[in-house]
Amino acid sequence: MTDSDKAKGYLDPEDWAAFRRRAHETLDRAIDKMEQAASGRVWTPVPEEVEAGLVKALAMAPLSAEGVDKALAELLPYGVGNTHPRFFGWVHGSGTPFGLLPAMTEAAINANCGGRNHVGLRVERALVEWIREVFAFPEGASGLVMSGTSMATVVAMKVARDAALDFRSREQGVDQSRLVAYTSAEAHACNARAFDILGLGSDALRRIPVDAGFRMDTGALEEAIKADREAGLRPFAIIGTAGTVNTGAIDPLQKLAAIASDERLWFHVDGAFAASGQLSERLRDKLSGIERANSLAFDFHKWLHVNYDAGFVLVRDGELHRRSFSSRPDYLKGTIRGLAAGDPWPVEYGPELSRGFRALKVWAHITEFGPSRLGQAIGMNCQLADTLAGLVDGSEDLERLSPVETCICCLRYVPAGGEPINLNALNEEIVTRLHESGIAAPSTTRIHGKLAIRVNMTNHRTRESDLHVLLDAVRALAPGAIEAVQQA
């Protein structure tokens, strides 16, 4: 082997000065992209030649430095669009440019946060303590930064499941456990999926009907628990939602906590986006009862705008949490001193061993903005949802389909006079045309069977003028959409 062949086995730059220039240029392009977040199209489909280029690059690898940089720069316009102020779809956070800074620090440290004795665990521990206090959980509560609420729910429900079965389920499985739990008909699908993943089966999660405000009907809940007990089943948990995905409704958390306490059930809260409302004057009272939960799952990447991805699971009794996940074979044994110290290790609280330093960007985000400013951004979004509801209510050709409790307004376009038309098909077509126009990106859902244009505001870049642009675009695209639906 020659010296230059040997050098190829090392993956660090040969020319650090050249690498530094590349890194600065890449950073500049990223900052440019974020500085221009409010201009241009919301969503742009990925052009065929860009996709073909991705495949070709792998076949041709390694590319030159210029080739790699050019290929990366070419990707920047083709994201989901959630950095744009007129992205109103699903529930996506809009991120901030400040996220670039911890992302670089995180990459430079390249820590594995499954365990061991290093700064990654200290940052996460500081964050867990801060969150524990935000939600007024007792000392001894535990938490873990996760990829999102879906995974946080799996962890929380595993603790609930294992606690209900005296932890024998860890070795013996859950065959014939007869465990059942309850959530509302408006709950997010990740809850049923957690039951599927945990071997309980999604049918074991009962869907309780909702009231006129789309909140769980607690009378129906009590009846369902009674009926299941009489049938010889074992109720073990209630899952309340703080911020439903369809309409943004918040379940009566105090009442759910009381029922869970009376019935000796685990009380879990899916607070994916609206639990963040704990930082907002406007929502804090509506969330009352969240502090009584046995576990809480929520996201930093939604209404707190930490760049993707970051969610969290908070468990009231840290000992139960640890008993549900801890198992350390010899090669992972801890010590009192040295790099193998740092007890407890995150691997004892979740399914992952190797895990990145997600906690850093969350910690940096909170230290950058502070809780009150993050809460203000949430309050502003609620205000915008109210404003939109007012605009819809004052329009002849728009119909509002749900009350506004947090940040979501569901509406539909109803053409004045004219011939009868399939309104579901029409509104679906309008939303697709909005996406393709690049003007705005709401999503759709069904409210009492009616297809809704669902406008969600978890976007700190949205201004009132964006709402007018959205409604103007709905009206401008409607004639073409009507024609298309009539011809179909």
Ligand SMILES: *Cc1c(COP(=O)(O)O)cnc(C)c1O
């Ligand atoms: C988004 C969402 C989830 C799922 O969270 P992920 O972070 O996407 O895994 C669960 N529940 C509700 C209410 C949500 O809005």
